[in-house]
Amino acid sequence: xxxxxxxxxxxxxxxxxxxxxxxxxxxxxxxxxxxxxxxxxxxxxxxxxxxxxxxxxxxxxxxxxxxxxxxxxxxxxxxxxxxxxxxxxxxxxxxxxxxxxxxxxxxxxxxxxxxxxxxxxxxxxxxxxxxxxxxxxxxxxxxxxxxxxxxxxxxxxxxxxxxxxxxxxxxxxxxxxxxxxxxxxxxxxxxxxxxxxxxxxxxxxxxxxxxxxxxxxxxxxxxxxxxxxxxxxxxxxxxxxxxxxxxxxxxxxxxxxxxxxxxxxxxxxxxxxxxxxxxxxxxxxxxxxxxxxxxxxxxxxxxxxxxxxxxxxxxxxxxxxxxxxxxxxxxxxxxxxxxxxxxxxxxxxxxxxxxxxxxxx
Numbered sequence: 001x002x003x004x005x006x007x008x009x010x011x012x013x014x015x016x017x018x019x020x021x022x023x024x025x026x027x028x029x030x031x032x033x034x035x036x037x038x039x040x041x042x043x044x045x046x047x048x049x050x051x052x053x054x055x056x057x058x059x060x061x062x063x064x065x066x067x068x069x070x071x072x073x074x075x076x077x078x079x080x081x082x083x084x085x086x087x088x089x090x091x092x093x094x095x096x097x098x099x100x101x102x103x104x105x106x107x108x109x110x111x112x113x114x115x116x117x118x119x120x121x122x123x124x125x126x127x128x129x130x131x132x133x134x135x136x137x138x139x140x141x142x143x144x145x146x147x148x149x150x151x152x153x154x155x156x157x158x159x160x161x162x163x164x165x166x167x168x169x170x171x172x173x174x175x176x177x178x179x180x181x182x183x184x185x186x187x188x189x190x191x192x193x194x195x196x197x198x199x200x201x202x203x204x205x206x207x208x209x210x211x212x213x214x215x216x217x218x219x220x221x222x223x224x225x226x227x228x229x230x231x232x233x234x235x236x237x238x239x240x241x242x243x244x245x246x247x248x249x250x251x252x253x254x255x256x257x258x259x260x261x262x263x264x265x266x267x268x269x270x271x272x273x274x275x276x277x278x279x280x281x282x283x284x285x286x287x288x289x290x291x292x293x294x295x296x297x298x299x300x301x302x303x304x305x306x307x308x309x310x311x312x313x314x315x316x317x318x319x320x321x322x323x324x325x326x327x328x329x330x331x332x333x334x335x336x337x338x339x340x341x342x343x344x345x346x347x348x349x350x351x352x353x354x355x356x357x358x359x360x361x
Contacts (some may be wrong), residue, residue, distance in 0.1 A: 134168035247293040254286040
């Protein structure tokens, strides 16, 4: 049994139960009617092409086929709101006719870091003074130990001598650390400036330079390598090779003597203390010598600032060509020739002497 919706025209097969409302659009359903049996006809329909065969299903009167998509009914279309009157302007509006182009800010080249030369010099000077003070104190302590072999020392003098040696050693320790830090910073900055002049980056990262220059025992192998690379990059290796090698050897000697002095510092007998005092004095002398070699190497690099470019001096040389005043005019020359020669001579005299030949020295 079929019922047709009066609103959307959908035909519903309600079987043997009559319904009132359309399940799709909630419209009222028409009275049920039995589904007509399809009638098949082998005759072509009116208006069809001759020879075409097909089948058609006849619908009862008052019914037609409607294509409806499955699912809920589509929402009702919204009516467009009125646009209102056309806007009018007494003058041409300027809010949409301006072309604004934001120019990108020019990228400023990263400037290489700078180092304080005065700080390096002051740190080296303070370290040398601390080493000299420690050497004098330990020599005085050794003299007091020799004096103490036959006579007793005043407790106050003995206490002052002992604590003065300890204070001098502590002062030397901290000044050497400060010197290592300052010189490492100088090396990093110097390498950055040198490679920046060549428009290349430093092949060694900054953290590697800091670690390999400040880590004990490692810096004995790597710090001179970094210095040699710097000298090669600046073109100074030919005349800085000897100072660098001598500084490297002096550094190793100072390290070995200092290690031996530290190893013999745990003795408790009088002779052992005297021997250790002498060894510590020699270690301070070796450290002072290594520091002087470091200063020599540093001054070799600072002989000419890395920021200064090589200068050229232009000098005048003779190219061997005869000058205008040396050209002789024959006596039997025509007046026109004499005027031409005079004009060329005056023109050559007005030229600057540097035009004859310039070379770079």
